[in-house]
Amino acid sequence: MAVMTILKWPDPRLSVASAPLGRTSPVVAELADAMLETMYAAPGRGLAAPQVGVMARMFVMDMGWKDGPADPWVMIDPVVEWVSDGTAAGPEACLSLPGIEAEVTRPTELDVRWIGLDGETHRARLEGFEAICAQHEIDHLNGILTLDRVSQAARLDLVSAYFVPGTE
Template identity: 55%
Template sequence: MSVRTILTWPHPRLEAVCAPVEVIAPDIRALAEDLLETMYAAPGRGLAASQVGALVRLFVMDTTWKEGARSPVVCINPDVIERSDERATADEGCLSIPGVMASVERPTSVRMVWTDLDGMVHDEWLRGFAALCAQHELDHLDGIVTLDRVDDAQRDAILDAYEGDL
């Protein structure tokens, strides 16, 4: 396992739509392990393969590790198949846009299907922060960054602050 470099916006790979994982081969296992190590080192709660330059539909998350024991989840070919009507606005950070928080509205729960490293298919309702984190990481697999989820005024303010830090 190794810590990989996290790409920062506006790197073009962050705008790419990722390809499905066809086979859970050793390179996919190694990528998942590297993503987890990189996420924990960052320290973040989620990380998509595209954020380290690998354009495959894979992300990892661990939404509770900062409060307790680690409980990593590896999501291969994730897909949200149902969303709650209830929505909430929350501040989101992104390891690819360091130092920036954006106020993003999302469904508060989602039903997501994914495959784990053992080839088992999961079909679960994610709620609260887990739902928000999964949606954020899934956005990365579709070439969407937080800046694409805010209105023009918020985007302009974020870009002014972000560009000032470069």
């Protein structure tokens, strides 16, 4: 598989909610492989299908590969079933917003249900960095970017830094 092109903001496709897949297939498995290859090459820890121009509710993530062995996850049609009351603020980067790191507050735990490449329904409670990454990628599936999770003033500061004159 070849590395795919990652869409960059302000591409309008990044602000559109994606459609459910409903099931897996060999084509979905090939897409997942290509997305993982793209994510590792970027190098990132998560990548949603809309970020590569595929408007489907699917994302890949791997929290461990930069510090240890690879442990890729593929989530098809993920649904958040519960979030904790506890929240934490921290810096988030995004492959579709290169060079931008925004301080985002998110729940520290969540329960998520998804379809795996095996066609089965899976559930997990995610905590810490895994929970943050999954929420970030699910935001992409809903057409929400990191810039949509910060105050208007912070957004203006981030956007002005993103569009430095002479670099377009």
